[in-house]
Amino acid sequence: MAQGVDDEITLIQASFGMDKKALVDAYMDLPEVVSPGFWTVYDQYEDERKLIARERIKIINDYLENFNDIEEDIADDLAKRTLKNDLALSKLHSAYYKKFKKVTTARDAAKFLQVDTYIHNTIRNAMQQELPFIDEN
Numbered sequence: 821m822a823q824g825v826d827d828e829i830t831l832i833q834a835s836f837g838m839d840k841k842a843l844v845d846a847y848m849d850l851p852e853v854v855s856p857g858f859w860t861v862y863d864q865y866e867d868e869r870k871l872i873a874r875e876r877i878k879i880i881n882d883y884l885e886n887f888n889d890i891e892e893d894i895a896d897d898l899a900k901r902t903l904k905n906d907l908a909l910s911k912l913h914s915a916y917y918k919k920f921k922k923v924t925t926a927r928d929a930a931k932f933l934q935v936d937t938y939i940h941n942t943i944r945n946a947m948q949q950e951l952p953f954i955d956e957n
Contacts, residue, residue, distance in 0.1 A: 840939060841866075847935045850928065857923030862932075865916045872908050879905060880947065890954055913937070 841862075850858055879901050886894050913933055920929035 843939065844932070844935060848928065848932060850924065854924045854928070858920065858928070858932075861916065861919045861923055865912070865919075868912055868916075869909070872905060872912060875901070875908075876905050880951065883951070887952060887954075895954065909940075 844862070848858070879898060882901075883890075883898055886898075890898075913936075917929050917933055920932050924932075
């Protein structure tokens with residue numbers, strides 16, 4: 821079953837990755853002089869971000885698999901993994917802000933973080949609306 825989840829995650833990320841890149845490209849509207857450097861850093865960023873997203877999806881999957889019987893130890897594990905995942909994304913943003921700024925400008929780096937955060941928060945919010953709350957009947 822774990823392999824099936826991994827395969828689904830890979831398919832979703834591949835499809836979303838292409839759409840996301842097009843959105844970022846349209847929003848950033850970078851001058852040709854900095855564009856190659858930006859996209860090199862972007863691809864590195866996406867490789868690392870996908871690992872974090874993959875873990876988040878696994879956490880959600882584990883939550884759904886255990887939803888009907890979330891005992892203390894399961895709730896604790898899910899909460900700790902979620903907090904660790906959120907922290908990993910924040911650290912990634914911090915590290916890559918510096919990298920984007922080196923190849924573009926502080927304004928462009930901030931612009932990228934803004935659109936990236938918006939995209940992922942929109943997806944997270946949509947997913948969260950579909951997830952039942954603990955002890956929800």
